[in-house]
Amino acid sequence: MSEFEIIREIFAPLSAGAPGAFGLADDAALLDQNQFVVTKDIIVAGVHFLPKDPLDLVARKLIRVNLSDLAAKGAKPVGYFLGCVWPANIKREQIELFARGLGEDQQIFRVALYGGDTTRHAAKGAPLTLSATFFGHPPRQGITRRSGAGTGDDLYLSGTVGDAGLGLAALKKEMKFTTVDKASLAGRYHLPEPRISLGAALAGLATAAIDVSDGLLADLGHLARASDLSATLDAAALPLSRAAREWVLTQDRFDAAISALAGFGDDYELLFAAPPSMRRSVSVAAKASRTEVTRIGSLSRGAGVTLTDSAGAAIAAPKSGFDHFKK
């Protein structure tokens, strides 16, 4: 069973009667009267962050992964509810460090803590588990949904692809990098940049959007399926950081390296669709929000996601994204 099957088959029926829940097929929901957009993400030690990650960084990651969902909807963040389940042997200094991280990001993103619950595991060794429910105001044009893209729409990605995955591999010592590259890649893993200004600038302009948490290919799959379309990505067009480009050069096969990067999760960039007639407007929105945006492919009739080389031939994609319910 996959995470997405569980949601679609077991939990989605429970959202009947809640039109703003979109059948649990989006990253966020609308409360009655369209006044609030709400999203909830959980992160668990050993799954979404490394057990030894400093807790101020973990706190900021918790805030940022949630803000990234609001960003994809074009929403303006307001505040959040926090749930903490601490390890049995947690020390006060650790909780204080965690709260300092929350405070830093609250200042940067101008959000406040509204409430929550804090408790502790009874079992020794049970991992730190953190939940946040964020809410914000929808843009006046209405939120950008995962669905809604049209045939022929262009696909765009903010920032660069695969850095957080390389950063995780560096932190786990599965790959070697120069000190500078390792720091920059690990930074992308620890502190993703929620694309709030870009998301807001795209309201009414993008036909569909999603933030890349499971991996570019996987999240593009979610967006294409929600819009009932197929997607083609141009491997040569994918925006790479300097560190990722260097890494690609050390790999035997370019194709395999690119599809690995497109499979890595945790980037929290915005992936969105817009009609070709809007290319100029997308460029203006990107400039206004000071965010790099790259056109990386397009949508057509059909289903599925294809990564193509410069000749337009399909590249076999070995990884299709992260799923918590698959090994």
Added chain:
Amino acid sequence: MSEFEIIREIFAPLSAGAPGAFGLADDAALLDQNQFVVTKDIIVAGVHFLPKDPLDLVARKLIRVNLSDLAAKGAKPVGYFLGCVWPANIKREQIELFARGLGEDQQIFRVALYGGDTTRHAAKGAPLTLSATFFGHPPRQGITRRSGAGTGDDLYLSGTVGDAGLGLAALKKEMKFTTVDKASLAGRYHLPEPRISLGAALAGLATAAIDVSDGLLADLGHLARASDLSATLDAAALPLSRAAREWVLTQDRFDAAISALAGFGDDYELLFAAPPSMRRSVSVAAKASRTEVTRIGSLSRGAGVTLTDSAGAAIAAPKSGFDHFKK
């Protein structure tokens, strides 16, 4: 360090700028424009429920402990966001059983699932951890806060006290009961009854309210502190179920037995204050919501909570309620 110190000293400063957060000193928060009341509770296997409890009952308890917080505010529940961290070896049938429990209580309480996040522990043996963020509409009279009670106000409790604690002891085989009593007490532990109708009927009438989750003495302590008053409880007035009365009769000392019951958590009854001039109105509200309500004490100047015997002498209270951060 106590759970309440952690909230007050470490997390409360993070709620600056969110007037609806009430400095994290209440069970729920108000979103902007007073349109929504929101609460979030987490339950963890081995802490808030027994690892072998059937998952449909666990699901319903998750819903009910959150609805109990909304009930204390007088709010009308609308929907919720769900966060699940499943054990590494969870089976689909278990998740389905859990969702069936959610569905049953959604029908009873007319709430819908709006969104959330579902993930899985990487570590074997890590406990099922469940989070819910519930929202509802505040009553038009405004929500009932934890603070706001006045000197001389009466104290009232819905239902009976200590049953869930006895039920837990029965389930853990720490105490013996007749089959009938065990079933009834265990039922109180597994399926608390959120006092939604009563809470709504008390809006504009009760000066302060809290739901009893940590234990009557502990939660009365929270209410009294928030209102800057002291509280006196009449031990002989505390409402006991038939099973609890039988249990008290088997105990060596009445005083010790009563204060044990007043220390047990998990009852999820409503504890509230109202001026003596409102006794008739409270009785009408109780009848209208078909909920037993008992006058159990009063508030005065000063600080602290005292349990008194029929002569007005203080009974030493051995247990002062549950705190996840104390052993």
